[in-house]
Amino acid sequence: MFGRKQDPPPTVDAPVVDEPPQPVPTGKGRPTPRRKEAEARNRRPLVPADRRAAAKEARAKARVQRDLEYQAMRNGDERHMPARDRGPVRRYVRDSVDARWNLGEFFLPLAAAFLVLQFVTASTAPVVAFASLVVLYVYIIASMIDAWLMWRGLKQRLAAKFGDAALLRGLTMYAVLRAFQVRPSRLPKPRVKHGQHPA
Template sequence: MFSRNKPDATPSSPDSTDAPDPVDAAAEIEKAGAPSGKGRPTPKRSVAEAANKRPLVPNDRKAATKAAREKSREQRNLEYRAMQTGDERHLPPRDKGPLKRYARDYVDARWNLGEFFLPVAFLFIVLNFIFMQNVTMSALVLMLLYAVVLITIADAFLLWRGLKKRLLAKFGEVPRGTMMYAVMRAFQIRRSRLPKPSSKKHGVWPE
């Protein structure tokens, strides 16, 4: 009387609503395995991202190294021809620009003691071997060589002072490294200078 009627516990049957519908399960399996509109299953996101990635290093390292070497060789050939002909487009970066061209023309127009330094130094070395047994003459040759070195350095200083004034007047600046660029060119034999001098004679000053 005071108790509630408990529902009859009936065993679950295959027709219960909690069990998956065999038809729906078969449809899901068929949907998962069925090819997409492109004729293949839809790939997962991780698979698609991996397929879109490109390797930073080419697979054929030997071929890539050979191609890079050929490109570098071609660039060097272009730069060398430009230094022979004065083609501004293909000159190396350290030789490009109107300021560097002006510095080269100034050095080439001037008679520099530095361009005679190597032949003179070689001559003094030969003299030193000749008078090696004579202490007095050997010391004299060495002192003369030191004197030539000092005079050449002084001439290079005068070169830079005159060039610096001209660069400031014409360009308003003197980039770092220009002094070494000009002095090193002045110490080279004129015929061996690269880029080649624009004039074959001394005394042709840049405007």
């Protein structure tokens, strides 16, 4: 009990034993989610929580897109034009219409002038008013014949240049409506002058 303190026994280093490597997990490390859980996680509400904010955001995006398309039609950047104005066929149609003198492009100013003349002379000179109306109708018929002749020649040139597959649906109205627009108001803006027919 009161004897001297004994020294601790000497420690012997244990031999180092290489542990076998732990197997690497081959799976994804987590259980596959149940179908109901996956569907619930991917579900999006059909109606957003804040309808006013969503509508405001949609209007802002639409306005930005419209401004981008309008600027593209003014400066000729086809990448941002509406889909109905893109492509070499539509460009060729526009250039062909713009290079030609069309009766239709003078229709709106002449119609406005004839209607004013008819309104002014309706009570004072009914013969002049009737004559102006007849001349206006004759001009409309002549403009339609001119547009038909334009499209007939343009269709042949399109088929020769791009093949029959280029004669897409709606191309006739695209050309005729452009021919009836006043030249400064045409969009996309004309790239050629009168007489500069595309090759």
